[in-house]
Amino acid sequence: MHNNNKELTLSAPLSGPVLTLAKVPDAVFASGAMGDGIAIDPLNDTLHAPCAGVIVHVARTGHAVTLRADNGAELLLHLGLDTVELQGNGFSMLVQEGARVANGQPLLRYDQDKVAQQCKSLVSLLILTNSQDFQARPITLKSVKVGEPLLHIIRRNGAGAHTEVELVGEERIGHVRIAHRGGLHARPAALIRQTAQGFKSKSQLHFAGKSATCDSLIGLMGLAIGEQDEVQVSCQGPDAEAALQALLIALSTPLAEEHHAAAPAPLAQRNRVAEAGVLHGVCAAPGLVGGPLFRLNAINLSADAGHNDPAQQRQVLDHALTQVRSEIAVTLTQAGKHKNTDEEAIFAAHLALLEDPALLDAANHSIDLGMAATHAWSQSIDAQCEVLQQLGSSLLAERANDLRDLKQRVLRALLGEAWHYDIPPGAIIAAHELTPSDLLQLSQQGVAGLCMAEGGATSHVAILARGKGLPCVVALGASLLDQEQGQTVVLDADGGRLELLPNAERLADVRHAERARQQRRTEQQAQAHTPALTVDGVRIEVAANVASSSEAADALAHGADGVGLLRTEFLFVDRHTAPDEQEQCHAYQAVLDAMGDKSVIIRTIDVGGDKQLDYLPLPAEANPVLGLRGIRLAQVRPELLDQQLRALLQVSPLSRCRILLPMVTEVDELLHIRQRLDALCDELGLTQRPELGVMIEVPAAALLAEQLAEHADFLSIGTNDLSQYTLAMDRDHAGLASRVDAMHPALLRLIAQTCAGAAQHQRWVGVCGALASDPLATPVLIGLGVSELSVSPVQVGEIKDRVRHLDASECRRISHDLLKLSSAGAVRHACHQHWPLS
Known part of the structure; x- marks a missing residue:
């Protein structure tokens, strides 16, 4: 069906439950890199044309076909995942390339049993491969039958009279200073576009005599807006005021991860001031290092004569x-x-x-x-x-x-090349563009820093470099590759600079800063085995998050006061059958043994939703993160939890074992497990009961903290999940992940409420999410009433050192004022002011 050749309604090519692309168990399709679209878990054996058009491509292996609709939309219909490996076995194509087909015409048939047994998943895709020209809007996300309306396809450029109707209304105008580090580059621009698309009004940015519509990523980036530049925002349409306010906030709130950089980008980086002997780029991972420059070259192939077998x-x-x-x-x-x-x-x-x-x-x-x-x-x-x-x-x-x-x-x-680079330790690597595999290899070989001629601060390499603590600068330009091999350079990643001609004094300063940082780490580690007391004598437990007995031993060596979170999923994943009671008991005992005389908090199995197990088939869910996860799975499969609880009750000494329940939302769930635990203790003839705690990772649990604390021995806040559930942002969503910041005042209010509720019953509260490992957050968490922080083993010394420099009563006074601020960015700024990171 067409509307002025611009709108097209696609009918379902298969029958079955409909999934959004984000739920497809394939990273490439799910990321949208192939294009916008929808997926169906098919219940029938024939794929039909979703509209009339021409077949422009038929896969050699018969599992996929591309159809060009009469309005120009190109639709890839892909049956199953990884089905290319079947080499056509089980598929029969019913049309040929170049053929004209009618809406609903059968395109390919497949043997359901044969294909289902051999492929990763039968989930099938309808992908709009020219998503830059068209937009796909789902009509339904329920089950469909072949031929039922499924998607609207709308041409992106100008919607004619329809747009005119929408844009009735006064134009609203505002001015704002750009807070995004490095200006309006790809990721902030994507956020602005995403914000604008949430409103009916048409929005534009105006800067330096040029304008761009907020719908266009390229248009926004083409304005070349730098950090701290002032721009005008205009919105026209029925919700212009709301759109304007949302855009002003989005433009003036830096992406969350931009706050984690060691220092703000200096003015020189923003303005690209020409300096002799300095290459300017973009900071991808912070740090300051000096060392010999070592260039990596890509593999070059000699000419191919052809005529190969x-x-x-x-x-x-x-x-x-x-x-x-x-x-x-x-x-x-x-x-x-x-x-x-x-x-x-x-x-x-x-x-x-x-x-x-x-x-x-x-x-x-x-x-x-x-x-x-x-x-x-x-x-x-x-x-x-x-x-x-x-x-x-x-x-x-x-x-x-x-x-x-x-x-x-x-x-x-x-x-047949050995995958190894011959690199001197402490080298600074220069490359056209490094790859994730390169980075893993290089970090194992002890390189000091990374710089690239190209690349972006959002690339996978940048993410990995930050995780490995390797200073990294990208987009330094082609002249990087002309530098002499082995020359001594300084990589000032915080400032986005590569200094090619550092004098002796500069090198000495950099080495002194490196030594001071190293010395501080050594001192922190030396003190890591002593308790963390604030200036006014408040004891804060600093425990470690681990996933095995070897990591527990590592945590003890780093000075951890205990295990604040043992993720038991490590026992259940990457295998075809569940671990039995004895295997589980041995694994838990090994962790207890590795921790000496310290306590270990063991979280019961937290799978389901997006963490699937081969041997635990669960129904496909439209929203896995909101589905059968954590304690909810135990309600559906109680035998799994019973077996785990039995294994936990057999460890010795039981007094050092604490049990933690994930994804609790109401008191009845806790009471049910407590009764079950009591019954199992009676069965095993135990008089002692292990402590039982609840994870606070959904807003409902935080709001009911007082009621939960009445029946729980302790509460542990999982800030990662609590953030995404509170902010309604998927932390794995490429465009939103950087905004899922647990320093958001809404999150801090939930943490404050949790601590206040627990205090009513004299229960202690810990934090085991990523926020516990952020030294900027340490004073805030202490101020709100948290008494245990569970961090990655390598950070124990650093966080203990941070605690020792804080006054708990001052933390309490200031932290409660932070709850009144309006954004995570404002909270982080205030923390830098009150408790600077040395």
Whole structure:
């Protein structure tokens, strides 16, 4: 159905439950990198055309087809995930490339049983591949039958008379100073666009005689607005005032992670002042280091004569791809065990890209024409990178770096090169653009810092560099690669500068600063085994978050006062059957033994929702984070929790074991588990009861803290989940994650209420979320009444040192005033003023 050739209604190509792309268990589709769209978990065996049009592409393996609708929208219909690996087995294509099809016409049929048994998932996708020209709006997110209305497709450029009606209303104008570090680059621009799209009014930014509509990411970035520049915002439409206020806040509130940088970007960086012997770039990870510059070069291939044996080259490529997949799988397992969620997400995306039909089909096609596997793979990646870079989105252009990473990794496997760089320790690495794999390798080899000619502060490498504590500057320009190998340089990542000609005095200063930082760390570590007392004598327990007995031993070595959170999921993931009672008991006992005489808080299994187990099939959920997780799963599968509680009750001594329940929302859940625990103690003939605590990670629990504290022995606040549930922002959402800041006054009010409720019953409150590891937040948490902080093992010394410099009564006085502030940015600014980080 068409409306002036601009709006098109797509009918369901399959029958079954509808999912948003974010819920698709495939990182590439879920990220929207392929385009906007929708998914269906199919219940029928035939894929139908969602509208009339022309078949422009049929996958060689018969699992996918692309249809161009009469209005120009291009629709990829992809049946199942990873189905390219079935090589057409179980699929029969019913149409040919170039054929004209009618709405509802059958396009492909598949053998449901055969395909379901062999592929990762039957979840099928309808992707709008030219999302830059069209927008997809879901009509329903419930189950559909073939032919029922599913999506509206709307052309993005100008909606004619329809727009005129919307824009009736007075124009509202405001002025604001840009607070985003580095100005309005890709990520802040994406946030502004996202904010504007929440309103009906048309919004524009005006700066230096130029204007751009807030709908356009490229337009916004094209204004070249710097940090602290003043811009005019205009909004016209029925909700112009609300849109204006929302945009003014978004423009004047820095992204949360921008506050974590060691220092604000100096004026010189913003204005790019020309300085002899200095290259200016953008800070991706803070720090100041000096050392020899070492350049990494990409692999260069010699010319390919062609005439290669296709069967042999396919085999060579398949072998290399299998090798790289298994390498990435090992990285993923390690990241999962150590809870490096950023690392896990990045390499999960890499694994998904290695299965991508667009890449594999293109490479195999070139091999069929006689090309060598090395060149076919290289060419296939280059072509995809070009597509991403031409989409006009710098965020997608940065994702091209992930593809280049896979290009290098697979080429190394094909060429048989050992994946190792010969680098002197303490070197500062220079490269055109580093990849995540490079970074993991380099960080293990003890490099001091990283600088790149290209890249962005939002790239995966930047995220990993921050996690590894490696100073990193990106976008330094091509002249970086002309520098002499081995020359001594200073990388001032805080200022976004690479100093090529530092004099002896400057080098001495940098080395002195490095030594002072190192000495401070050494002193903190030396004091880490003594209690953390505030200036006025208040004792704060500083415990550690761990996921295994080896991490517990590490925590004890770093001075932890106990384990504040043992994540038991490490026992349940990456396996095909559940661990039995004896295996669990041994694992918990090993953690207790590793902690000497200190107490260990063990959280009961927190899977379900988005953390699935092979042996625990759960229904697909429209909102996994709001579904069967934590304690709710125990209500559905009580035998799992019973087995875990039995294992926990057999550890010795039981007095050092505390049990923590995740995702509690009401008192009845706690009472039910307490009764169950009592019954199991009676069964096992135990007179002693372990302490039972509740995690405060949903707003309902914080608001009911007093009632929960009446029946719980302690409360532990999980600020990561509490943030996303309170702010209604998915912390894994690329465009929103940086705004999920637990220093938001709303979060602090919930923490204050939790502490006040617990105090009514003389219960103690701990924090085990990421906020506990943020030294800027330490005084606020102490001030609000928190008496235990559970942090990553390496941060125990630092946080204890922070506690020792604080006055608890002053923390109480100031923290309650912070609750009246209006944003996380304002809170962080005030904390820097009151309790500066030395």
